[in-house]
Amino acid sequence: MFDRAIRFTVNLPQNQIPHELIKWEDVDEYLKSIGDYEEFSNDLRGGKQTDKFYDTFPEIESDARAFVVQASSQKSAEFKAADLAQFIDTKYYELTGIQKQIGDDLIRSVRSYRLDLRRWGAKFEANSQRPYFEGHERDDVVKHRNEFIGYFLTHNDSYYTITDGDTLMWNVPTQTPHRILIFHDESTFRSGEISPKRWFFEENNPFFSKGRGRSHMVSDFLVQHPSGPFFQLSEDEWKLAVAKYKSLSADNDVNYLSR
Template structure:
């Protein structure tokens, strides 16, 4: 809320200037903070269209991903890959091999997602999705016959398609 912003500014002012607060008056009033936010066209709106859902992607991110994928497709003969058969098999590179390493992280959080937040026009920055503790799982994946490869059963694949149809 605007009051939270005003209290935050007040607290930081005294911290940064190494001063002791002697009264209850805020350095920047709630009304002034509200006017500042209006001038910046910031609105306190419903917390929907979060950048964590599929389909909410910036143009530069899409462009970078397309270039990234194109780079790998053009060099496919250098990588260890897996066939798309009923029983997948490793394909060995036909030229000097390149081993792909992928670092994957997922954060699982508990807590509540706020119903509203401050949003500036044409700018939806990443933010903490909720409050409370979180657990981070991290793994390093190696695209090489010496390591296992990930696959889904037909049932798991069908369930995944229900959640992520595109």
């Protein structure tokens, strides 16, 4: 026991409150005279006196936790504590078989569900600065990607490929007709491009341009073929292409250069 004294007060008007110093050891003796802990608890003089909602319906808590994890993991930020309240409300009436009447309140308040979320480890914070994705795992995107990759793997023996190792050599396709892979490559140059670092002298710092200026894009089609890396047409092939695709000769922002 601490060798100190505590100040004991009774519930009287402020100007009539007597003060008496009681030692901790006297308090300890008094508490021992009340009885042991089991007797104190059985007498319902403190502690938990009734079961909580989830003590009676533990299966609802398990389903609710799973629902919260799934709902809060969605890309949209639409999940609210009210959604959890509606979910548990529905589960409660399904489990008990009670018919909910029009106008009945929720079995628990939305505020209590906010406390549940925090107790389960959820945090209500700014919706920013987290990993994100732009729909790359949508079902339709995954389906199209698998079809796209599957097509190339199925025709693997029809393409020109390069061997592995330090000495690179071309592998000629074993299947006919031969197929040539074409890749689009481009680079964009801006008139206002600046180096991320530079030398400075005091009192001679130049003005800083916030804009990046006009851009000029250079684009090429690369081919996977021993004849060369760039896709190009002969003069006769170009004339045939223009005859079929009139837009190739139109005067616009895209210019095709002669080699």
